[in-house]
Amino acid sequence: MPFHDSEFGLLYMNRDRFDFNLHFEQLFFSILPCTLFIVCSLWRAITQSRKPSVVYAPIFQLTKLGAIITYVGLQIALLIQVGMGSFHVTRIFIASSVVNLVAALAMVMISYTDHNRSPRPSILLNTYLFLTLLFDIAQSRTLFLLSESTPEITYSAVFTTSLAVKIVILFLETKSKNKWITWDRDEHSPEETSSIFSLGVLSWLNSIFLQGYRSTLSMDDLYPLDVALHSKQLHDRFLANMDYSKLKGDSYGLVKVLVKTLLVPLLLPIPLRLALLGFTFCQPFFIEKLLDHLSRPEIEANVGYGFIGAAILIYLGMAVSAALCWYLHHRMRAMTRSILVTEIFSRATQARIGADDHNAALTLMSTDIERIRLGLRMLHNVWAGVIQAALAAWMLYIRLGLVFLVPIGVVVVCFTLLGVLVNFTGDSQRAWMTGVQKRVGLTATVIAGMKNLKLSGLASTVSSFVQKLRVEELAAGARFRKIFILAAMLGFTPMLISPPLTLAFTRASLDTSKVFTSLAFLMLLTNPLSQIFTSIPELVSGIACIGRIQAFLECETRHDFRQVLSNRKKNLNFTEIEADTGSSEIETAPDSTMISIKNGNFGWKENVFVLQDINANIEKSSFTMVVGPVGSGKSTFCKTLLGEIPMSRGSVVLSMRCPRIGFCDQTAFMWNGTIRDNILGFSIYDEKRYNSVIQATALSVDFAKLTQGDQTNVGSDGITLSGGQKQRVSLARALYLESDLVILDDVFSGLDADTELHVFQRVFGPGGLLQQRRTTVVLCTHSVRFLPFSDHVIALGDNTIKEQGSFKELAEQEGYVQSLGIRDSAGGDGSEAVSETAASKERTEAQKDAQGSPDGSPGAEVNLDDPNRATGDKAVYKYYFLSMGLLVAFCCFFLAALWGFFTNFPTIWLKFWTDDISSETRSHSHAYYVGIYALLQVSALISLLLLGITLFIVSIKRAGANLHHDTLTTLIQAPLSFFTHTDTGVITNLFSQDLNLIDTELPDALLNTLFCVFQALGQAAVMPTSSAYLAISYPFLAVLLYSVQRFYLRTSRQLRLLDLEAKSPLYTHFMDTVRGITTLRAFGYISDEVSKNARLLNRSQQPAYLLAMVQEWLNLVLDMIVMILAAVLTALAVRLHSNSGFTGASLVTLMSFGESLSGIVIYYTRLETSIGAISRLKTFNATVKPEGKEGEDMVPPGNWPQHGSVELNNVSASYQ
Known part of the structure; x- marks a missing residue:
């Protein structure tokens, strides 16, 4: 049967040959897939041209292009044979030859662009090659079965040769480019370099x-x-x-x-x-x-x-x-x-x-x-x-x-x-x-x-x-x-x-x-x-x-109601600061005031204000202490300075943007990590600064007693530390930040008197860290004995500021500060009260240069040697079935x-x-x-x-x-x-x-x-x-x-x-x-x-x-x-x-x-x-064994204890 068998109809199938019609094959096996490939290849070439090169393999690239160019030459030869009129052809036959040639040229373009700019073999090209390879096998069989004259046999032979070359191209194009990729392979999955066939059969796994x-x-x-x-x-x-x-x-x-x-x-x-x-x-x-x-x-x-x-x-x-x-x-x-x-x-x-x-x-x-x-x-x-x-x-x-x-x-x-x-x-x-x-x-x-x-x-x-x-x-x-x-x-x-x-x-x-x-x-x-x-x-x-x-x-979400003057700290990145503070800027002249609050009303619920009619100024490089009875609003005042209060009226103005503020909350915040992680936070480790901070906060004494020193894990919410230790770690974190503004909420809670005095002198006192840095400090505290050392005192009560001024002024006025009965001892050398014994015990261990980051949060120990991780434990099924009955x-x-x-x-x-x-x-x-x-x-x-x-x-x-x-x-x-x-x-x-x-x-x-x-x-x-x-x-x-x-x-x-x-x-x-x-x-x-x-x-x-x-x-x-x-x-x-x-x-x-x-x-x-x-x-x-061991799990009667005492003799205790 000659090539022109279209008289039987496009969908005719020869049952004797168990074969399709040639025109059906040329239309659906050649023209349609080639057209789709040409359109997709144009889009792919445009998008890939904008990407950087990630592969360098010029010899391999030339080898692939050489094979494709050979295929292009064979397609040209097939088109010439069709054009010579040596055998009968139809319009579909001619269209098929032309489209095949254009698709072959598109293969050159896609192979070139995808080779350098794609880490994986070209999915588009390999998909096209594989599908058309199957189609071409069917066409090659049909062409040989229909060939009768010498030109027809020659055309079929050239077509089959192009099929063989296409197999070679497919083999080359599917080859992985792993060894020529310029990126670090340890940071990338093999999935990113897998071909469509590897993805299809999931062999990359x-x-x-x-x-x-x-x-x-x-x-x-x-x-x-x-x-x-x-x-x-x-x-x-x-x-x-x-x-x-x-x-x-x-x-x-x-x-x-x-x-x-x-x-x-x-x-x-x-x-x-x-x-x-x-x-x-x-x-x-x-x-x-x-x-x-x-x-x-x-x-x-x-x-x-x-x-x-x-x-x-x-x-x-x-x-x-x-x-x-x-x-x-x-x-x-x-x-x-x-x-x-x-x-x-x-x-x-x-x-x-x-x-x-x-x-x-x-x-x-x-x-x-x-x-x-x-x-x-x-x-x-x-x-x-x-x-x-x-x-x-x-x-x-x-x-x-x-x-x-x-x-x-x-x-x-x-x-x-x-x-x-x-x-x-x-x-x-x-x-x-x-x-x-x-x-x-x-x-x-x-x-x-x-x-x-x-x-x-x-x-x-x-x-x-x-x-x-x-x-x-x-x-x-x-x-x-x-x-x-x-x-x-x-x-x-x-x-x-x-x-x-x-x-x-x-x-x-x-x-x-x-x-x-x-x-x-x-x-x-x-x-x-x-x-x-x-x-x-x-x-x-x-x-x-x-x-x-x-x-x-x-x-x-949180709305930062604070306003910031715009003529200071121009070198700061505005976008970063807005992301951190959310504060707005106002134009005003600079002065010596760090924070100014005018006609402020602040609270946690709508129309219910904890603090009312607040007017106060915090001077730059000053030490301000905020005092007052329990429930007077000291913590609310701290949160106000941070812009954290949800309900506010009036104005709070900062003279400069403070993207980083050293803050200690009333309840010390701890990451689940080491003590050093908690002090450094996300800051860069500096040995000199770190040592000065831990000495000032008396943590060096604690490190000496801990087996792992500052590498001791604090546990979830700092459970391994005492309340005073957590407060000092929190204070050390605020000090290590070296910010212009430090706000501290009751950092002395949980500290004994000696440690409290030591920390105050080394941190807040004359010659202390914060005075050396000329840092603006706001300290809300119940430790009123340190009021004489402050530059400014704010006394809260009855939801407002009862009085404010220097300690000397307030001590002479009838009011809350005078009622405390504190004498002015600021001129004395309070540092003498620091225990020489404690000071002599201070020491630190050699520290490593590293960037602090609380990433290393520990978890439960995972036993990777447990064989049940791979094989399972059948006893678990019994446990489950017993739980349900x-x-x-x-x-x-x-x-x-x-x-x-x-x-x-x-x-x-x-x-x-x-x-x-x-x-x-x-x-x-x-x-x-x-x-x-x-x-x-x-x-x-x-x-x-x-x-x-x-x-x-x-x-x-x-x-x-x-x-x-x-x-x-x-x-x-x-x-x-x-x-x-x-x-x-x-x-x-x-x-x-x-x-x-x-x-x-x-x-x-x-x-x-x-x-x-x-x-x-x-x-x-x-x-x-x-x-x-x-x-x-x-x-x-x-x-x-x-x-x-x-x-x-x-x-x-x-x-x-x-x-x-x-x-x-x-x-x-x-x-x-x-x-x-x-x-x-x-x-x-x-x-x-x-x-x-x-x-x-x-x-x-x-x-x-x-x-x-x-x-x-x-x-x-x-x-x-x-x-x-x-x-x-x-x-x-x-x-x-x-x-x-x-x-x-x-x-x-x-x-x-x-x-x-x-x-x-x-x-x-x-x-x-x-x-x-x-x-x-x-x-x-x-x-997990219960803490109540034998002999320790007695349940006392309801009226216990009627009388008694607790004696501790030579007791030593630790968590491990």
């Missing part, structure tokens, strides 16, 4: 899998986070789209901003999801054609090979398109978490002090963010499921007629009921999250204040109240879970009820092919809708959590077994039915088969309902309450030394993240694992019915699956543990920040804290992101196993000419067998990683 299998993983072993996922640049993009003024009043305002920010990552998976949809729809057509051929006496060899090839192509396409689709989707989910966590933290640093939303913010960062990630998990399945269901309904209409409306009707009814349920989802979700927020917030407060609780004897009372909150939280969560169970029932109802109803009402004549093909389309119609029904509550829940975050972002656990397994039977036996029942239909005499009526079929399906639905109630209502209520009670009891009874060595973030994580896993992911993973295991067992029993030879492969399949899950679980389990552990420092840092927000803002550390949060967030993203990726790797591997099974099943069917009924049952079962296999390993992995929460609680309860 191989090294992490091997390392996880051979050894125990630590955070340092993980790949660095992809630069595109770094929180700072993502948050900058988010802020560019955010307008806080438009957020209020728009319920979905934050959702819209997120969509706008992440529009490209959100849309990228769509083409791949459509490709997956196309491959999925090929399955029922494949089943239909195969069953039609099996019903014939013989099957041609070419047709048989075609079916085997089609099976491989369909299932391979599904595997790769799914892997790429979910790879891109997981990146979008990681970006969403990064943006939201950064925004929550950033907004928390701008919150007003006194606002009661810090605990809420912690819940938002942990529980709500996880709910959002969970809600986004099936996002692309929602819209794709609707399209799939519509197409499946159309296919059913073609085969069964109007009866296709039956499943549609079932879907509509279920969807309507789901819509009613969704109306209750938001309220129940908010009630549940509010309960979680109350409990977690109170628990975090209890953990932070455990020392005071134990001293006050209120620990057991508070424990009972927290447990009560837990019970109330579980009750609120049960209401949400009931809605979830009903939604799941509605989701499975179309899948289980539609087939018997459809077959009951059909009037079409049924045969084996029609029954099983229709069943396949019914699966494609109902399965995605089931996923939609179960996904919508999760999606709505996620959107509700985004709404909660939006509500937090809408809360009022053994009877409940048995019911779960029994109901899951019923589900496996009732969902698989109906397929065999259909085979019996179709055999009866094809027999000459019917043994039973249509109603008989439909009735039993419906009974089996309804029974499956009932078993699902009972299993859901058992796991999601009964077990969660029992296990959740029991596990929380045991852990809380262990916490309350723990010795104080435990809290000095354990990070509060680690402990809080047990009561937030781990209990959240137990309430959500763990029961969900257990239910789905049981589902998939028993369903797969049933499917494995059904598939060999078409050919007993398939059962021979089961032992090999079992070994393969065991090897895959063993290889996979050793890595994924460790990644999950690292994921949970990496979140603890993030939460600890957040709690530290909100607790010391006033101090951090005064010191100008907010930008440093935001940067630190970004580092901790990026670090916590590493295991979370890799865990999502390795789960997709598992999906891909299991899909490949299903592809092998499909190919084997098809080969056995066409070679052995199997029974069409059993083959139909096997193929329909195979459609979901892959999902069951994936589900077993994926959900079992989730179960193993989620059970890690139980393991941590179990370990916590087992390893």
Whole structure:
């Protein structure tokens, strides 16, 4: 047949040659992909030209260009042959040759630009080369089959040569450029340099899998986070789209901003999801054609090979398109978490002090963010499921007629009921999250204040109240879970009820092919809708959590009411200062006043002022002391000078901008780090300055007594230090800052008289540090004996300034200062009172040159040598089942077994039915088969309902309450030394993240694992019915699956543990920040804290992101196993000419067998990683010993003590 075979029509297929029409191939295999490539290459070249060069490999680049130029030459040769008219050509033929040449020239451009400016092989070029390579192979075969004359054979030979050159180009273009990249490879993930093929099969994960299998993983072993996922640049993009003024009043305002920010990552998976949809729809057509051929006496060899090839192509396409689709989707989910966590933290640093939303913010960062990630998990399945269901309904209409409306009707009814349920989802979700927020917030407060609780004897009372909150939280969560169970029932109802109803009402004549093909389309119609029904509550829940975050972002932020003169400190960066102080500028002449307050009224609530009619001036380089009785407003006065009071009237004017103010709060703020970290903050270490500060604050004496000196960890909220030590560390931090203004609130509280005198003389007295620096000092204090040393005294009382002036003036007036009876001793040498003995003991240790940064917050010790991190601990399951009750656990397994039977036996029942239909005499009526079929399906639905109630209502209520009670009891009874060595973030994580896993992911993973295991067992029993030879492969399949899950679980389990552990420092840092927000803002550390949060967030993203990726790797591997099974099943069917009924049952079962296999390993992995929460609680309860030892746990009578005394003789005490 000559090249001009178009008389048969464009869509004509030659069945004898088992080949396409040449014009069809040139149009769809050549012109269309080449045109798309040309358009995309122009856009790519423009965007890449603006990027810097990151690769230097000129020889390799010339090699690639040489190969492409050779390919261009061959395309020119082909075009010349077409133009010579040696054989008949059509317009499509000519267009194909021209477009191929232009595309070849575009390849030169893309290869050149992408080589230097892209760290990875060009995705666009490699995708084009791979797809057109497959198309060209088909065209080359067609051309040779059609060639008759010598010119035609020559053209075919040149075309085949160009095909060979294209293979060489593809090989060169896919080669990694790792060794030629100019950046530091240790700071970048191999993902950033992977080709499209490496991304498609996730081979860039191989090294992490091997390392996880051979050894125990630590955070340092993980790949660095992809630069595109770094929180700072993502948050900058988010802020560019955010307008806080438009957020209020728009319920979905934050959702819209997120969509706008992440529009490209959100849309990228769509083409791949459509490709997956196309491959999925090929399955029922494949089943239909195969069953039609099996019903014939013989099957041609070419047709048989075609079916085997089609099976491989369909299932391979599904595997790769799914892997790429979910790879891109997981990146979008990681970006969403990064943006939201950064925004929550950033907004928390701008919150007003006194606002009661810090605990809420912690819940938002942990529980709500996880709910959002969970809600986004099936996002692309929602819209794709609707399209799939519509197409499946159309296919059913073609085969069964109007009866296709039956499943549609079932879907509509279920969807309507789901819509009613969704109306209750938001309220129940908010009630549940509010309960979680109350409990977690109170628990975090209890953990932070455990020392005071134990001293006050209120620990057991508070424990009972927290447990009560837990019970109330579980009750609120049960209401949400009931809605979830009903939604799941509605989701499975179309899948289980539609087939018997459809077959009951059909009037079409049924045969084996029609029954099983229709069943396949019914699966494609109902399965995605089931996923939609179960996904919508999760999606709505996620959107509700985004709404909660939006509500937090809408809360009022701190407004700095202070004004700053504009003619001083011109060298300071205005943007930085505005970010730190928020103060406005006014034009005025300079004078000697540092701070001026006029007609000031200040308070914490609207129209309720703690201080009224305040008029005062703080002179530069002066020492001002603020005194007054308890509750007179001294702390409020300090916060006024910092601009932290939410309600203010009048004016507070600073003569100069003070981006950094040394401030000591009444309750000393401590980072969870070393003493040196707390003193340095984010300042650069200077040995001379550091030594002078610790000597002035008498900390050198304390360092001499501590084993680790200034490297001693202070614990959460400084729990290892005494009150006086914390005050002096806080004072040392303010002194080390060397700021122009220092504001101190009751820094002498907790200090003994000698230490107080020492600190005063060295810091405030004549020749003290602050006088030497000529620093402006405001000291609010109860230590009135130092008033004579001040330059100015402000006495507060009755919500105003009672008197102010120098001490000498006020001592001569009748007023508060005179009533104190203090004599003027400022002229004496007060330094004589300093203990010479204490001074002689002062010493410091050699210090290292380093930049201070409170990054090294310690946590719980992680035992990386523990083999259970890789292999798991099966005893944990027993612990979990005992917490829910053994009877409940048995019911779960029994109901899951019923589900496996009732969902698989109906397929065999259909085979019996179709055999009866094809027999000459019917043994039973249509109603008989439909009735039993419906009974089996309804029974499956009932078993699902009972299993859901058992796991999601009964077990969660029992296990959740029991596990929380045991852990809380262990916490309350723990010795104080435990809290000095354990990070509060680690402990809080047990009561937030781990209990959240137990309430959500763990029961969900257990239910789905049981589902998939028993369903797969049933499917494995059904598939060999078409050919007993398939059962021979089961032992090999079992070994393969065991090897895959063993290889996979050793890595994924460790990644999950690292994921949970990496979140603890993030939460600890957040709690530290909100607790010391006033101090951090005064010191100008907010930008440093935001940067630190970004580092901790990026670090916590590493295991979370890799865990999502390795789960997709598992999906891909299991899909490949299903592809092998499909190919084997098809080969056995066409070679052995199997029974069409059993083959139909096997193929329909195979459609979901892959999902069951994936589900077993994926959900079992989730179960193993989620059970890690139980393991941590179990370990916590087992390893933390109660402080009440034998003989020390007596409970005294209620009237104790009636009399007695306490004697301490030669007592020594320490925390370790």
